[in-house]
Amino acid sequence: MRSLMLRIFFMLFYNRLISFTFLCTALLLVLINYFLFQNIASYLFFISFITIITFGISHGSLDQVKGATLLKYYNIENKYLFYLCYILTGAFFFFIWYLQPTLFLVSFILLGAYHFGKDDCYLMQIKENIFTNLIFLLKGLPIILTPFIFHFSETIHIVATITQSNDSSFINFLYYLNEKNFLLIINFIIFIIANTIIASRGDKINYFVEFCALNIVNFTFTPFIAFAVYFCTLHSLRHYLSLIEDLRINTYKEALRLFYSNLIPITLLTITFILSFGFLSQSNLSLNDHLTQISFVSLGVLSLPHLVLEVLYDNTSIS
Numbered sequence: 127m128r129s130l131m132l133r134i135f136f137m138l139f140y141n142r143l144i145s146f147t148f149l150c151t152a153l154l155l156v157l158i159n160y161f162l163f164q165n166i167a168s169y170l171f172f173i174s175f176i177t178i179i180t181f182g183i184s185h186g187s188l189d190q191v192k193g194a195t196l197l198k199y200y201n202i203e204n205k206y207l208f209y210l211c212y213i214l215t216g217a218f219f220f221f222i223w224y225l226q227p228t229l230f231l232v233s234f235i236l237l238g239a240y241h242f243g244k245d246d247c248y249l250m251q252i253k254e255n256i257f258t259n260l261i262f263l264l265k266g267l268p269i270i271l272t273p274f275i276f277h278f279s280e281t282i283h284i285v286a287t288i289t290q291s292n293d294s295s296f297i298n299f300l301y302y303l304n305e306k307n308f309l310l311i312i313n314f315i316i317f318i319i320a321n322t323i324i325a326s327r328g329d330k331i332n333y334f335v336e337f338c339a340l341n342i343v344n345f346t347f348t349p350f351i352a353f354a355v356y357f358c359t360l361h362s363l364r365h366y367l368s369l370i371e372d373l374r375i376n377t378y379k380e381a382l383r384l385f386y387s388n389l390i391p392i393t394l395l396t397i398t399f400i401l402s403f404g405f406l407s408q409s410n411l412s413l414n415d416h417l418t419q420i421s422f423v424s425l426g427v428l429s430l431p432h433l434v435l436e437v438l439y440d441n442t443s444i445s
Contacts, residue, residue, distance in 0.1 A: 141249045144363045148339050155346070160346075171351060174358075178357060180397065181358050182354070182361075184362075185365045185366060193212065199442055216427045220423075228296050230288075237430060239265075239270060241266065242266035243267070246336065247265070247323075248368045252323050265320040268317065269356060272352075274304065275309050282301075284422070285300070287411065287418055340356060400421075404416065404417075
């Protein structure tokens, strides 16, 4: 009982520490940008790309461990079935991007928002109700909406880069929301709604800190850099923390063994895929735009199988 209480205490402590790390990272980068190294943004773009395709994307490298656990739960002995389903799901989403880029982007936004919103509630005391999943979706939307508020033109440019179009109904809709100042209003309303499912006062403060940090980093930096800061600190670190609980990891040695045996090979494989995609999809885009397209399309392709696995895992008695 005592060991369980200590485990819960340390999990909560590290969860708070992750929020604090996100805030400190945002503030540190702001200070460096304004007072020490005013051209840091040009360097941060490439650093952001590298961290996204390595540390950021690698937080899903233990999906195969969860997949093996699921197969065992359903008494399926063929372990290659997981890899086949995982790859086919990602390939399906890739072909959606190839054929209907706007549909891909809208789907990616909704999937990503739900995933971010749900994962960022990890270890929070949540008031469950019939709208909980919808609120998870709403809670994750500010990660996508905030860049539009502070850097609308640059964010629209990213949208156009991903959809390979400067003129679409979706882009026109975003212009309409921006002209009417609806994006800022929606973001504020979402913050209020998201607070309704958070039961603990401490968790509400935690969420407020994260929301402030998200706005600070988006106000200061371009959308791509701001997303990288969020994705590679708050989201990825919290996901790693959740894996400790989901996979019943009890010691640092066990954690290191598990991560070492899975993280490195899967990450290298993912990087190979991303770079191959970048090489094969050569276009007349600028280098920065091309890297942006590679990053977000790759994240989208990997997000669908990752999210499907998370949902299946969470809805079994394993979790």
